Amino acid sequence: xAVVPNTSFKEQLMQSIGPEVAKIEHAMRLDFQETTxxxxxxxxxxxxxxxxxxxxxxxPLLVVLAARLCGHKNPEKNNESIHQLxxxxxxxxxxxxxxxxxxxxxxxxRGKPTVNNQFGVIAAILGGDFLLSRSMFxxxxxxxxxxxxxxxxxxxxxxxxxxxxxxxxMNCNLSEEDYYAVVTGKTALLIAATCxxxxxAGGASVMEQxxxxxxxxxxxxxxxIIDDLLDYQGDPAQTGKAVGNDFQExxxxxxxxxxxxAANTKDTKRLLFLFENENAxxxxxxEALQLIEKYDGFGKSRSVAESIVTKALSGLxxxxxxxxxPVLEVFKVLAxxxxxxxx
Amino acid sequence: xAVVPNTSFKEQLMQSIGPEVAKIEHAMRLDFQETTxxxxxxxxxxxxxxxxxxxxxxxPLLVVLAARLCGHKNPEKNNESIHQLxxxxxxxxxxxxxxxxxxxxxxxxRGKPTVNNQFGVIAAILGGDFLLSRSMFxxxxxxxxxxxxxxxxxxxxxxxxxxxxxxxxMNCNLSEEDYYAVVTGKTALLIAATCxxxxxAGGASVMEQxxxxxxxxxxxxxxxIIDDLLDYQGDPAQTGKAVGNDFQExxxxxxxxxxxxAANTKDTKRLLFLFENENAxxxxxxEALQLIEKYDGFGKSRSVAESIVTKALSGLxxxxxxxxxPVLEVFKVLAxxxxxxxx
Numbered sequence: 001x002a003v004v005p006n007t008s009f010k011e012q013l014m015q016s017i018g019p020e021v022a023k024i025e026h027a028m029r030l031d032f033q034e035t036t037x038x039x040x041x042x043x044x045x046x047x048x049x050x051x052x053x054x055x056x057x058x059x060p061l062l063v064v065l066a067a068r069l070c071g072h073k074n075p076e077k078n079n080e081s082i083h084q085l086x087x088x089x090x091x092x093x094x095x096x097x098x099x100x101x102x103x104x105x106x107x108x109x110r111g112k113p114t115v116n117n118q119f120g121v122i123a124a125i126l127g128g129d130f131l132l133s134r135s136m137f138x139x140x141x142x143x144x145x146x147x148x149x150x151x152x153x154x155x156x157x158x159x160x161x162x163x164x165x166x167x168x169x170m171n172c173n174l175s176e177e178d179y180y181a182v183v184t185g186k187t188a189l190l191i192a193a194t195c196x197x198x199x200x201a202g203g204a205s206v207m208e209q210x211x212x213x214x215x216x217x218x219x220x221x222x223x224x225i226i227d228d229l230l231d232y233q234g235d236p237a238q239t240g241k242a243v244g245n246d247f248q249e250x251x252x253x254x255x256x257x258x259x260x261x262a263a264n265t266k267d268t269k270r271l272l273f274l275f276e277n278e279n280a281x282x283x284x285x286x287e288a289l290q291l292i293e294k295y296d297g298f299g300k301s302r303s304v305a306e307s308i309v310t311k312a313l314s315g316l317x318x319x320x321x322x323x324x325x326p327v328l329e330v331f332k333v334l335a336x337x338x339x340x341x342x343x
Numbered sequence: 344x345a346v347v348p349n350t351s352f353k354e355q356l357m358q359s360i361g362p363e364v365a366k367i368e369h370a371m372r373l374d375f376q377e378t379t380x381x382x383x384x385x386x387x388x389x390x391x392x393x394x395x396x397x398x399x400x401x402x403p404l405l406v407v408l409a410a411r412l413c414g415h416k417n418p419e420k421n422n423e424s425i426h427q428l429x430x431x432x433x434x435x436x437x438x439x440x441x442x443x444x445x446x447x448x449x450x451x452x453r454g455k456p457t458v459n460n461q462f463g464v465i466a467a468i469l470g471g472d473f474l475l476s477r478s479m480f481x482x483x484x485x486x487x488x489x490x491x492x493x494x495x496x497x498x499x500x501x502x503x504x505x506x507x508x509x510x511x512x513m514n515c516n517l518s519e520e521d522y523y524a525v526v527t528g529k530t531a532l533l534i535a536a537t538c539x540x541x542x543x544a545g546g547a548s549v550m551e552q553x554x555x556x557x558x559x560x561x562x563x564x565x566x567x568i569i570d571d572l573l574d575y576q577g578d579p580a581q582t583g584k585a586v587g588n589d590f591q592e593x594x595x596x597x598x599x600x601x602x603x604x605a606a607n608t609k610d611t612k613r614l615l616f617l618f619e620n621e622n623a624x625x626x627x628x629x630e631a632l633q634l635i636e637k638y639d640g641f642g643k644s645r646s647v648a649e650s651i652v653t654k655a656l657s658g659l660x661x662x663x664x665x666x667x668x669p670v671l672e673v674f675k676v677l678a679x680x681x682x683x684x685x686x
Contacts, residue, residue: 039499040506099472103465122446122509125468129442129475130502136479137495145484152480156382159473163383166465 013337016330017061024060027083028052028090035134042119046127050115051094058334059093059194060086062219065334066198066212069319069327070205081142082201088138088151089194091131096158098128103162104249110343111240139197147197154193161185165251172275174252176261180221187227188220195219211315215331218312223338225305228253229298230343232289238343244285250275254304255297256288262295302339309335359673360404367403370426371395371433378477385462389470393458394437401677402436402537403429405562408677409541409555412662412670413548424485425544431481431494432537434474439501441471446505447592453686454583482540490540497536504528508594515618517595519604523564530570531563538562554658558674561655566681568648571596572641573686575632581686587628593618597647598640599631605638645682652678 028051036044063086100106101114102124108114116124132155139151165182168174195216199209230239231246232255246253252275260268271291274284292298313335319328371394379387406429443449444457445467451457459467475498482494508525511517538559542552573582574589575598589596595618603611614634617627635641656678662671 035499040503040510042510043503043506095472099468103468123506125442125446126502126505126509128472129438130499132472132475133479133495133498133502136476136483137491140479140483140491141488148480148483152476155476156378156473159469159476160383160386162469163386163466166469167383167385 013333016333020061020064021057023083024057024064024086024090028087031084031087031134031138042123043127043130046115046119046123047130049118050098050127051090051131053110053112055090055093055110057090058223059089059191062191062194062216062334063089063198063201065327065330066195066204067202069212069316069324069331070199070202070208082198084138085142085147085197085201086194088135088142089190091135091138092151092155092190095128095131095135098124098131100162102128108241143197143201147200150193150196150200154189157185157189159185161187161189168252169250172250172252172272174257176254176257179252179254179257183221183224184217187224188217191220191223192216207318211318214315215312218308218315219335219338222305222308222312222335225254225301225308226338226341229255229301229305230341232292233298235342240343244288247275247285247288248281250278250281254301255292258300258304259292259295259297263291267291267294305339309339359676363404363407364400366426367400367407367429367433371430374427374430374477374481385466386470386473389458389462389466390473392461393441393470394433394474396453396455398433398436398453400433401566402432402534405534405537405559405677406432406541406544408670408673409538409547410545412555412659412667412674413542413545413551425541427481428485428490428540428544429537431478431485432533434478434481435494435498435533438471438474438478441467441474443505445471451584486540486544490543493536493539493543497532500528500532502528504530504532512592512594515593515595515615517600519597519600522595522597522600526564526567527560530567531560534563534566535559550661554661557658558655561651561658562678562681565648565651565655565678568597568644568651569681569684572598572644572648573684575635576641578685583686587631590618590628590631591624593621593624597644598635601643601647602635602638602640606634610634610637648682652682 064082067082098115102116102121106114107117140148161182192213195212196209199212236242274280274288316331407425410425441458445459445464449457450460483491504525535556538555539552542555579585617623617631656675659674
């Protein structure tokens, strides 16, 4: 798991994490075969389509890394069953995508038809339920009660975040605080849970567990800020979705919120008008982009994400033993990846 | 919990189970307050509306009764925490109703607007996810790994049953076997899980646990057969839904399947025609009812349910100790209730 110098960023990342990602994929395959043995063939097709989709496996990877980071003193806890625990996070992530795409009536994800588009809304709802149920089973079985408690807090937070977003949908006076509350619920709590449950499995001290949970909250928040930036600035060929989805839905994200706080009265009024009026939005994307650029909304958002990632990494300096350093390097590379990702 | 003689059937049932149902309601209230503390107010409203709805609490009651039946030798296992475990079944039942009503686009349930009708599809999907998650947490926490395994098999079975029903939706050649496969998944596995997990919590022997699981499968199957009969024969003022929903959806249930197996060629063709054609169904309910009555489809279905209930009770004769008898009486009354219920 050592980081090899003098290679490109992507090569470096893959050499660090490639073998672990392969083990995660393998564990998912085995578990998928076991859990769908005897299941309805349509359910099997839906799950296969929805979860073996070239996803980045970031969440399970964080579980494994956190366990490795804490488990250096407890080699007996650092065994392969960690992958069983880790894949639960890919399942719950899948469940949330299945249901979110139904809720958002999304047609495409990662350049492919969504599950609801390919198999229908019913299959997407039920398939999501199946993944949610299986993820809880894996956490309870391989992580015990404390892990199940952390996991359920995260899933409740995800649902809570969706409700908050639902209530905020038509609110164009969203504060930065409101934005972070949604981001914490929707994304960061689950990323924090990967780190915290991995830490638990690795036999972490309370301080180590807390440090990793905080790293996860920060990394997850930065991840979502970049996600929201990619919505405006991403290359559709790489992200697999059209530019300006959030704008078309009138959804306020950080670049817009920062601009509204900084702009003069005229520009504030105009940007709000664009967000508040569905008709104006249909042809207003270019104008909105210009207004956001005028006040450097994208640059400011990226700076926020960068400072959050710096904070995330600084919390990991408690892992000072020499045996921790190779894994710590991977955490750093991952944090850089979150900032530099294009999709 | 003794059964009082010389009272009406309903009074008898309520005197037997009333105090336990009150304890279940109380435990649900406490857990609801705990789990929604700090949650989004809309989520709280959705859950309050959806789960405190005058439901019969049959599933949690079975958990408590099974624990009492097996726990007569283990008083230390027979404590009040059983209600925490029991309410998980009301939550998972609620989750399945939330999602089923979205899937079926149902407007009314128990004479009230469904959650999707009252709060929208998004709230119903997310509220169901919350209940599913909370139920798993309660089972893992209060029942341990073995209970979680049984519970997840049941929830997977429910989802599998829905997929089977989805694939069967346009199949008018449904066999009795197909029908029972759907009923087992949709209803009976969860009822069996209530009995089995209650037995576990009461410290049952393997034989006792198995006997209660079989009782649950039979009771659940009879419950669903009666449910399907009420769809044709129920009083809308009591059931809270219109007569002939299943017919309008072209859904084959036991009375129809039994008639198709017994009817002459002409009547078979006609009944199939009515089920297969949406236009014919719109004005065809009376004719379908006459055809089903002609071959005693309803009477035969009720006989099947009665014989299944008899079988269910016969499996409980292993509980012969004197201290078991009062609880065993309640199981008998419940079985009679399942057959005689009007809603």
